[in-house]
Amino acid sequence: MKLDDFISNTGQWLKGRGAFSNIVMSSRIRLARNLVDKPFPNKARKKDLSDILEIVHQTADGIEFFKKSIFLKINELDNVDKQFLIERHLMSHEHASNPEGKALIVSEEEVLSVMINEEDHLRIQVMQSGFNLDETWKIADTIDDALSQKLDYAYSLHWGYLTACPTNTGTAMRGSVMLHLPALVMTKQINKVLAAISKLNFASRGFYGEGTQASGNFYQISNQVSMGHTELDVLQNINGLIRQVIDQEEQARQALLVQNRPMLEDKIFRSYGILKNAHIISSQETVELLSMVRLGVDLGIVKDVDRMAINELFIMIQPAHLQKIEGKKLSTSERDTKRASLIREKIGG
Amino acid sequence: MQCDICGKKKATVHLTEIVDDQMSEMHLCEECARQKSVQMEQQFGLADLLAGLADFGKPTKEEAHEVIKCPNCGMTYDEFRKFGRLGCSQCYESFKMHLSTLLKKVHGSNHHVGKAPAKIPQAEKDKIESFQELKTQLQQAIQREDFERAAEIRDKIRDIENKKE
Numbered sequence: 001m002k003l004d005d006f007i008s009n010t011g012q013w014l015k016g017r018g019a020f021s022n023i024v025m026s027s028r029i030r031l032a033r034n035l036v037d038k039p040f041p042n043k044a045r046k047k048d049l050s051d052i053l054e055i056v057h058q059t060a061d062g063i064e065f066f067k068k069s070i071f072l073k074i075n076e077l078d079n080v081d082k083q084f085l086i087e088r089h090l091m092s093h094e095h096a097s098n099p100e101g102k103a104l105i106v107s108e109e110e111v112l113s114v115m116i117n118e119e120d121h122l123r124i125q126v127m128q129s130g131f132n133l134d135e136t137w138k139i140a141d142t143i144d145d146a147l148s149q150k151l152d153y154a155y156s157l158h159w160g161y162l163t164a165c166p167t168n169t170g171t172a173m174r175g176s177v178m179l180h181l182p183a184l185v186m187t188k189q190i191n192k193v194l195a196a197i198s199k200l201n202f203a204s205r206g207f208y209g210e211g212t213q214a215s216g217n218f219y220q221i222s223n224q225v226s227m228g229h230t231e232l233d234v235l236q237n238i239n240g241l242i243r244q245v246i247d248q249e250e251q252a253r254q255a256l257l258v259q260n261r262p263m264l265e266d267k268i269f270r271s272y273g274i275l276k277n278a279h280i281i282s283s284q285e286t287v288e289l290l291s292m293v294r295l296g297v298d299l300g301i302v303k304d305v306d307r308m309a310i311n312e313l314f315i316m317i318q319p320a321h322l323q324k325i326e327g328k329k330l331s332t333s334e335r336d337t338k339r340a341s342l343i344r345e346k347i348g349g
Numbered sequence: 350m351q352c353d354i355c356g357k358k359k360a361t362v363h364l365t366e367i368v369d370d371q372m373s374e375m376h377l378c379e380e381c382a383r384q385k386s387v388q389m390e391q392q393f394g395l396a397d398l399l400a401g402l403a404d405f406g407k408p409t410k411e412e413a414h415e416v417i418k419c420p421n422c423g424m425t426y427d428e429f430r431k432f433g434r435l436g437c438s439q440c441y442e443s444f445k446m447h448l449s450t451l452l453k454k455v456h457g458s459n460h461h462v463g464k465a466p467a468k469i470p471q472a473e474k475d476k477i478e479s480f481q482e483l484k485t486q487l488q489q490a491i492q493r494e495d496f497e498r499a500a501e502i503r504d505k506i507r508d509i510e511n512k513k514e
Contacts (some may be wrong), residue, residue, distance in 0.1 A: 036470050169461075
């Protein structure tokens with residue numbers, strides 16, 4: 001498997017399947033792990049980093065789940081490739097920005113990715129389509145157990161898994177759910193919902209993770225606390241919270257339909273019309289319009305396009321993806337043209 | 350809508366800030382938003398937030414002249430306070446007192462309950478031998494329904510109790 005093969009595949013998490021996939025894009029579990037006898041990446045020397053890469057790579061190679069995965073050294077990737085992996089949610093900006101001694105393992109269907117030597121020695125990420133944290137956790141737990149048969153993890157009976165940042169110590173687990181909440185935004189209730197979420201000690205972020213603004217009405221909600229509760233307790237809490245947010249969004253969608261259906265249909269079909277006909281379009285405009293069309297699909301108003309095609313477009317219309325598809329570097333204006341033609345090709349009818 | 354900062358370009362980024370329950374909205378063009386986000390990152394880096402909290406675990410006056418340093422990786426507690434990242438797993442032992450307070454602030458608890466790796470480090474295994482620790486372990490194992498582990502621990506406790514007699 002090669003990096004370029006990803007472009008013709010759809011990541012499992014984008015397939016638009018699973019529970020509540022009309023509102024929930026994907027579920028994700030992230031585990032942070034460190035090796036006991038090596039300094040954390042921020043204090044590690046070049047030799048330590050390359051030793052860690054080697055140990056983790058070899059260990060992963062012997063585990064069934066990693067059989068069809070790809071191992072990438074970040075300093076061997078060009079800027080477009082790095083950006084491409086970030087756009088696919090397989091690695092963080094931080095991992096790309098200082099590439100020395102870092103690597104990434106990605107499984108065939110992009111269900112699993114492991115960042116090596118990011119903030120911690122291992123950052124294991126598992127992603128699934130729809131609202132399915134429990135299943136996602138089971139996969140992550142199994143992979144983590146398999147790795148811990150061979151790797152000596154830094155672990156204390158008292159404090160749990162030891163991580164570079166104390167905000168992760170303990171279970172070192174973050175569960176997050178990506179939600180599409182256009183109706184809460186349109187009915188101006190979103191800030192109330194986000195304020196409540198933060199009061200309950202959960203974090204909300206944008207589509208592209210830490211430090212990003214919400215775009216396309218996507219919000220990623222995750223736990224903050226990692227000590228004093230078991231993994232399953234934490235997941236149960238997130239599940240409860242997410243179910244409530246889903247309810248709120250459902251209600252807001254119904255309210256929009258009942259109170260002002262013509263306005264809603266107009267907004268959705270205008271968005272669809274622009275996407276189907278534009279010849280030059282920016283990524284920001286695309287994301288906003290796609291969000292409306294996705295809402296249209298979810299409400300059964302738009303019938304001739306499926307959710308997976310829309311989900312894929314959110315990823316495909318980004319700069320590095322367009323350049324990978326075209327096979328060469330593109331300027332901003334070239335990308336705006338290429339983006340419009342890609343959208344027409346995918347949903348133009 | 351024009352950008353709130355430069356007043357020239359079209360506002361495409363809509364920023365909502367919530368400070369002390371007070372919500373404010375800003376509408377910015379892409380360029381000003383980028384500058385603003387750099388400023389915000391500078392103001393509100395996670396490291397700063399943590400450093401703020403880490404002050405609760407600051408050395409007392411008597412200790413202040415004494416630099417606390419991790420013998421394994423050389424990181425000092427001051428360095429940690431500045432960057433918000435520890436240097437190695439030994440730092441947890443080196444800064445134990447301070448971290449205990451800090452973790453309680455961050456998580457509301459400073460005791461792990463949850464899964465354990467297949468291989469537990471030898472130094473930690475030695476600690477298991479301590480009776481009290483075993484009892485806590487037993488409770489935790491039962492809580493997470495890891496009955497296999499609970500049975501192992503129960504046997505160890507019995508062994509120690511038998512020896513006592």
